[in-house]
Amino acid sequence: MQENRKEKGFTTVEAIIVIFFVLPIFLFICDMFVWGIRTVTVAQTSSAIARQAGIQGGFLASAPAGYPGGDEGYISISELHDFVSKRMAWCEDDEWELKIGSSTMSKSVAHKTPEYDYTEDISVVLKTTYKWPLMSACTGQDIETTINSVRVTISEWKYNYDDWLGE
């Protein structure tokens, strides 16, 4: 009887250590890995969008006149919205925001971008939040981090060939 009681005490101390130290650390590491994967996804997605924005000179509703390949070779604003939505599907209820120059795109809104003429700067900012679900549940507080990715490129598409600077 005496021995049994002693063993019980030992288990309680162990349980306290596990609950207060080991478990939160383990949850933190798990959340950390998900956060790591998300940042890489955001970085790659913004790179891909920036490169395409540079080639096309922004994203319009349909291909501009004379674009090689026509509409099939062109990524329109709705196609871009589909692409980003798929890549950011892991966001679940978290909101994401894509800014191409002055136009904003989010889960529910997609406005076409202005026409960026040849050699004009285009900045692409992809922003999302990560809510650390496991750590938030563990501590009972809402922890939130913003994942932000900025790419700057230039337009390679000339909309109007009658209008050249310096000639």
Add this chain to the structure above:
Amino acid sequence: MSHEKLKNNESGWFTVASLPFVFILIIIAVGAFKLSWNLHIASEIQGTMDVAGVSALRMGVDEVQFREEKLVVNETVTRNAFKDLIKESKLKELIAASDFTIKTEVVEGTGGLVKVGGGLDFESERQQYYLISIIYATIPQVDLFDKGSQSVYEYFDIFKGKKFSIVYQGADEDGKEEIVIRSVSRLVLR
């Protein structure tokens, strides 16, 4: 030693042993955080450089020559455009770098290089230009994980056809980490 005493010893030993275990776990957690953060920084720098590199090369194209279907890239314009694009992306602020140096070099494809990966066919020669960019940055690091003051990495340089090494030298455990990222972009006349 009685049976009673043995049990006492056992429980005491186990609880003390679990404390170092907790500390080790904390160290692993901080290490995992830094690893993920560094991965994030590396992918951000690399992505920005790749996108800016192609754009900078495109900016440097001589329009007059281009209309005659000749590809001539102005090195000064390209290098300045690259630096402007990197500056505009606010990369330095993002990674909280205290020291941030950009080195760029424009190389015209000659000899064997003009056949490298034309995209459509490898047989015919294409005029092409390469932009080699290297960013040296110093970012904050946890003192504990700031190990290794010097390292040498060997890479193969396709432009010179021989190996070259990148030497990294810094101080360890000073809370600063030195990183070097290299990116090569190419512009091909098709």
